[in-house]
Amino acid sequence: MENPSLINALEYPGGIVAIDTAYTRPQMACSYLVESDSGVAFIETGTNSGVPGLLGVLERRGWKPDDVRYVIVTHVHLDHAGAAGTLMREFPSASFLVHPRGARHMIDPARLEASVRGVYGDSAFDEMYGSLVPIDAERVREMNDGDTVMLGGRELLFRDTAGHARHHFCVWDERTRGWFAGDTFGLSYREFDTPGGPFIFPTTTPIEFDPPALKESIRMLLGQAPEWMYLTHYGRVGDVPRLAERLIGGIDVHVEIAERLEHAENRSAKMRQEMEAWLKSELRDHGVDLPDAELDRLLENDLDLNTQGIEVWLDRRRKQA
Known part of the structure; x- marks a missing residue:
């Protein structure tokens, strides 16, 4: 549901808030604030332009920067992880959780930044992403398939989900029986909602799209019998079996x-x-x-x-x- 006090956010039951990361247009990409009795986590960071919005929602929810236990990215594509280093500077007590294949790009993002600048050019890169901030290796924790962390009394389970990218995982939240699915479960923009429910379609972004692996990952997610998918693009969707079939x-x-x-x-x-x-x-x-x-x-x-x-x-x- 939309909370009027959270201008750029949607509040869901179970202590989850989707925050617009101001990427290219409204309701294009979001970060999730996940709350517990003793701290919070951010899942996805968006880009640097969205950081003020994330910090604003954190404050309006009554949390301090020191209450952030984890910053988590499902993969290191910059619409998901571009602000990771900036946020880690803001949150002194947080650990950064990332897929093992993506960790080095967050510790030293120079090669990643140069690659993306080569595609978009310096002017467009600066406008969309700003500069990527490195993360101290001692604060980085690589999450392997099946690993878990506790956020207060809330367990988060990490599962490797190749297909969109080889450095992609999804995060299971048992409390709400939902997956933070990154790009594995496709794109579902709220502008396309109708009385028939949400609309979904795949993202085949370069450079590691692998159709058989992606379909296998989707079926693995379904094996948990989820009630919800928390999509980065955009927000929470239900009716998961129907959407999976369409996807x-x-x-x-x-x-x-x-x-x-x-x-x-x-x-x-x-x-x-x-x-x-x-x-x-x-x-x-x-x-x-x-x-x-x-x-x-x-x-x-x-x-x-x-x-x-x-x-x-x-x-x-x-x-x-």
């Missing part, structure tokens, strides 16, 4: 488009065009009646990234054959 079907559609157009001229443009047509058709069938221009605005970034991701997957598969 797996969407992954299969992306694979079919990619394989059919693998050798086509102007491959990128044709793949994007077909993915856009499929996605808009699905949205209309779901009852979304936003104007086409608004759909274009909301979907532009994801269509670009998904096209890039399935192309990288195709090329990698060909090289491995």
Whole structure:
């Protein structure tokens, strides 16, 4: 439910607050404040531009920076982890929990920053992300598959979930029977909610999209019989079995488009065009009646990234054959 005192946040039962991280547009990405009787954790950090909002919600909820026990990122893509170093400076008592494959990029983010700057250019990078702040290695804890931590009386379980990225885990909260799913359980923007419920579609972002692994990870998440998925993009969703079926079907559609157009001229443009047509058709069938221009605005970034991701997957598969 929306709490009027939390202008940029949604409060859910069980001590969980989704906070907008001010990434590119409202309700694009969020961080979760997870509360217990003796401290809190942040799951996902967003980018540096969202830090004032996170600190503001923390204060309005009655917590101090020293009450933050953990800062957790599901993976180190910058819309999820770009503000990790900045937040760790704010929270002197916190440990940083990260997938083993992602830890080195948070301890020394120079290579990661240079790589992303090479893609976007310095001006766009500075506007979206700012500079990445390194995290002291002594404060970093690598979380392996099956590891747990206690947040007061609240247990958080970490499970390795490859498919979106090899350095991705999801976090199970037994108290609310929900997964903090990062990008493993896809994208579900609140603008697409209808009386039929939430709408979901996959993210195939480069460079480690792996369709079989992603579907296996989704099925593993379902094995816990979750009541909720806490998505970074965006917010809490229920009706999990239906959404999982739609999500797996969407992954299969992306694979079919990619394989059919693998050798086509102007491959990128044709793949994007077909993915856009499929996605808009699905949205209309779901009852979304936003104007086409608004759909274009909301979907532009994801269509670009998904096209890039399935192309990288195709090329990698060909090289491995």
